[in-house]
Amino acid sequence: MVKTDIKLDFDEEEFLNKYENKIKQYIKNILSSNSINNNIFEFDIEDFLSSYPEICEINDIIIEQPTQIEGTIFYIFKDTYMELYGDDEKTSKELEKYQIAFKKPLGCDKKIDEINSADINKLVDFEGNIIKAAKVCALLKKACFVCRNCGNISYKTIHDYFTFPKRFCDNKNCGAEMSLDLNSSSYINIQELEIQQPIDIMKNPDDPPRSIRAFLENSDGIYSGRVDVVGTVMKKFTKPNMPVFEIYVKSNHIKLNESFQKIEVRDIISNTELMETMNELGKKKNIVEILSHYLIPQIKGYEMVKKSIFLQQIKGCTKFLPDGSQLRKDSHILLITDPGIGKSTMLRKIARLFPQNAYASVTTATGGGLTANVVRESTEIGDGWVVKPGVFVRANEGTACIDELTVERNIMKYILEAMESQTIHINKGGINVKLPTKCAVLAACNPKRGRFDSNLGVIEQINVPSPLLSRFDLIFPLKDIPDKKRDEEIAEHILNTHIETATKDYKLLSSVEIDGITVNEELIKNYIIYSRTCAYFEENHSLFRSDTVDEKKLKNPHLTKSAKKLIKNYYIDMRKLGEGDNPIPVTARQLEAAIRISEMHAKARLSKKVEEIDAKVAIGIIEECLNQVAYDPETGKYDIGKAMGQLPKSKMDKMDKIVDIIRELQALSDNKLAYEQDITEKAFEFGISEKEVEDALEKLKKSADIYSPKFGYYKVS
Numbered sequence: 030m031v032k033t034d035i036k037l038d039f040d041e042e043e044f045l046n047k048y049e050n051k052i053k054q055y056i057k058n059i060l061s062s063n064s065i066n067n068n069i070f071e072f073d074i075e076d077f078l079s080s081y082p083e084i085c086e087i088n089d090i091i092i093e094q095p096t097q098i099e100g101t102i103f104y105i106f107k108d109t110y111m112e113l114y115g116d117d118e119k120t121s122k123e124l125e126k127y128q129i130a131f132k133k134p135l136g137c138d139k140k141i142d143e144i145n146s147a148d149i150n151k152l153v154d155f156e157g158n159i160i161k162a163a164k165v166c167a168l169l170k171k172a173c174f175v176c177r178n179c180g181n182i183s184y185k186t187i188h189d190y191f192t193f194p195k196r197f198c199d200n201k202n203c204g205a206e207m208s209l210d211l212n213s214s215s216y217i218n219i220q221e222l223e224i225q226q227p228i229d230i231m232k233n234p235d236d237p238p239r240s241i242r243a244f245l246e247n248s249d250g251i252y253s254g255r256v257d258v259v260g261t262v263m264k265k266f267t268k269p270n271m272p273v274f275e276i277y278v279k280s281n282h283i284k285l286n287e288s289f290q291k292i293e294v295r296d297i298i299s300n301t302e303l304m305e306t307m308n309e310l311g312k313k314k315n316i317v318e319i320l321s322h323y324l325i326p327q328i329k330g331y332e333m334v335k336k337s338i339f340l341q342q343i344k345g346c347t348k349f350l351p352d353g354s355q356l357r358k359d360s361h362i363l364l365i366t367d368p369g370i371g372k373s374t375m376l377r378k379i380a381r382l383f384p385q386n387a388y389a390s391v392t393t394a395t396g397g398g399l400t401a402n403v404v405r406e407s408t409e410i411g412d413g414w415v416v417k418p419g420v421f422v423r424a425n426e427g428t429a430c431i432d433e434l435t436v437e438r439n440i441m442k443y444i445l446e447a448m449e450s451q452t453i454h455i456n457k458g459g460i461n462v463k464l465p466t467k468c469a470v471l472a473a474c475n476p477k478r479g480r481f482d483s484n485l486g487v488i489e490q491i492n493v494p495s496p497l498l499s500r501f502d503l504i505f506p507l508k509d510i511p512d513k514k515r516d517e518e519i520a521e522h523i524l525n526t527h528i529e530t531a532t533k534d535y536k537l538l539s540s541v542e543i544d545g546i547t548v549n550e551e552l553i554k555n556y557i558i559y560s561r562t563c564a565y566f567e568e569n570h571s572l573f574r575s576d577t578v579d580e581k582k583l584k585n586p587h588l589t590k591s592a593k594k595l596i597k598n599y600y601i602d603m604r605k606l607g608e609g610d611n612p613i614p615v616t617a618r619q620l621e622a623a624i625r626i627s628e629m630h631a632k633a634r635l636s637k638k639v640e641e642i643d644a645k646v647a648i649g650i651i652e653e654c655l656n657q658v659a660y661d662p663e664t665g666k667y668d669i670g671k672a673m674g675q676l677p678k679s680k681m682d683k684m685d686k687i688v689d690i691i692r693e694l695q696a697l698s699d700n701k702l703a704y705e706q707d708i709t710e711k712a713f714e715f716g717i718s719e720k721e722v723e724d725a726l727e728k729l730k731k732s733a734d735i736y737s738p739k740f741g742y743y744k745v746s
């Protein structure tokens with residue numbers, strides 16, 4: 030008879046009579062075929078019941094009394110282990126470090142906002158996003174007690190973290206209080222987490238999501254991601270001498286959720302009819318335009334922007350270099366919009382499309398809120414330093430929708446790393462960790478002066494430093510220019526949207542028939558997942574059915590010779606325009622953007638190759654962008670500097686000219702200073718207006734190329 034070290038309120042004798050042999054046989058089978066990781070023996074309830082369906086009631090017993098059953102099963106495990114591998118003192122002591130973790134219990138999955146006091150001491154299974162993670166600490170798990178009176182030694186498993194363990198000698202004629210021998214006790218890793226209800230599984234996504242504190246035993250350190258947790262609901266006094274408790278979850282089985290696409294794709298490839306529908310859709314001409322149009326039905330117009338956003342959701346091809354590093358497949362898009370044209374509506378719509386898509390408005394989030402924060406907060410264990418994943422981390426594998434984007438230089442490097450290498454390194458407060466940010470960025474902001482001015486460079490109109498600006502594949506200025514026809518269309522659209530949402534008689538916002546196929550938001554989402562993961566390559570199906578998807582084996586479309594030729598010729602022709610003293614029209618970044626967008630378009634057509642049509646569309650989108658942000662009306666030429674963060678070359682030339690004028694005037698004057706009036710007059714001879722002189726002097730002072738030792742006078746630095 031085994032004796033657990035916990036006061037039992039269940040009949041262990043009866044439990045063992047009924048189940049011990051089958052549990053022992055199950056453990057023996059597992060031990061002989063698997064190694065034990067991390068000192069955790071995972072008791073897979075679902076797997077156990079598949080071998081012993083006749084005792085399915087054991088699942089409910091475990092759910093109702095997990096702590097007691099964990100103790101009993103541990104001692105059965107210990108007996109079995111020693112039967113198999115020897116029962117010497119050393120093995121017995123070694124085994125003290127082991128733990129039992131329950132996984133895949135049946136019928137106890139809950140949403141975080143459903144976990145309450147009725148679940149105390151019961152097993153629950155829930156999923157959520159890690160919003161806070163403390164550093165890994167050591168927990169006294171198996172306390173060793175020694176009786177100073179009679180020398181008796183005994184062990185006690187610690188389940189309740191918030192009461193320090195005590196023990197009295199269980200020798201008959203002793204009963205003295207035992208003392209804790211910390212050196213002979215055994216410890217395990219423990220990490221405190223805060224896990225939040227995912228919005229996509231909330232009844233009302235607009236409610237504030239609830240979170241719960243979880244203590245993860247045997248943690249290797251997990252700081253972000255969506256996780257499945259199996260644990261026991263515990264209670265902790267909130268205040269001494271008050272019978273009021275806070276609830277938390279103690280767990281030793283947490284699993285990073287499978288990648289979202291994988292779960293969705295598995296549902297899709299098991300639905301032959303759905304796949305046939307989508308393969309039919311993929312064959313339609315202009316399928317990309319059609320689906321892009323219906324992606325954000327509540328916003329009228331901006332078809333090119335919607336197409337780019339639709340393609341961004343599909344993502345480029347998964348490619349690895351020989352050293353295993355991955356080429357960025359995400360396209361980042363920046364919308365610079367006049368007020369009130371619908372950017373927030375677009376971003377929120379995309380953020381709600383998939384669980385991996387996340388929304389943040391920089392006016393509320395700090396820089397760390399975008400990448401990750403390491404802050405000191407009240408924690409139950411550890412020294413208070415916690416990691417709080419930001420929107421780029423929460424959007425891993427999805428899209429980070431960043432509204433009101435403004436970036437101060439001091440946080441730029443973090444965002445640059447997140448967007449380019451798609452990871453962020455954290456090393457603060459004793460926490461040193463790398464978090465994945467494999468997300469596309471869909472950012473939007475208003476121009477500083479309220480309206481976008483095509484004569485000015487982008488960098489002059491928004492608060493985004495140039496190194497960051499050059500990471501965006503596409504920059505679209507959306508201007509609110511009064512236009513009778515367009516205003517009528519938008520007014521009609523907004524009014525109809527309001528009528529439909531009031532009468533619930535959806536037309537604009539509902540599904541649309543395409544050659545007998547009903548296309549609604551659900552189908553578009555499935556289509557995006559189907560094309561993004563290249564599940565239309567049948568040879569990929571086996572990958573998605575396996576436990577882990579080896580992305581290196583994933584089949585992707587690749588550039589055909591004709592597509593490659595088209596992109597290369599476009600790039601070379603554009604570069605020719607920058608020869609001599611002309612501004613540089615495009616750089617290699619636009620070349621890579623063209624490759625990524627071509628791949629997205631090919632996948633959006635469910636094509637197994639990236640063909641000329643895809644390259645043409647990609648070049649068209651990039652040219653549309655360049656026309657709006659890189660075209661310099663003054664010179665009539667493309668100047669990528671105007672778009673990607675430098676001043677237009679025409680403006681730079683004028684500023685250089687003004688510095689030359691100051692230098693000349695300095696040399697001619699007694700006080701070696703150039704008077705502003707003289708600078709303006711001289712500049713006028715070169716066609717530089719007074720306003721341009723004023724702006725240039727301001728910029729030159731800011732960049733310390735010149736300085737003003739006396740009001741109205743300037744000197745070259």
Ligand SMILES: Nc1ncnc2c1ncn2[C@@H]1O[C@H](COP(=O)(O)OP(=O)(O)OP(=O)(O)O)[C@@H](O)[C@H]1O
Pocket residue numbers: 327328329330366367368369370371372373374375475519522523
């Ligand atoms: N082209 C459009 N089609 C349909 N609705 C539109 C359009 N433009 C604006 N709206 C409506 O106008 C309102 C303002 O939109 P939204 O808040 O997204 O604008 P915004 O660009 O974020 O404004 P701001 O830049 O000032 O924050 C929304 O209700 C939106 O539906």
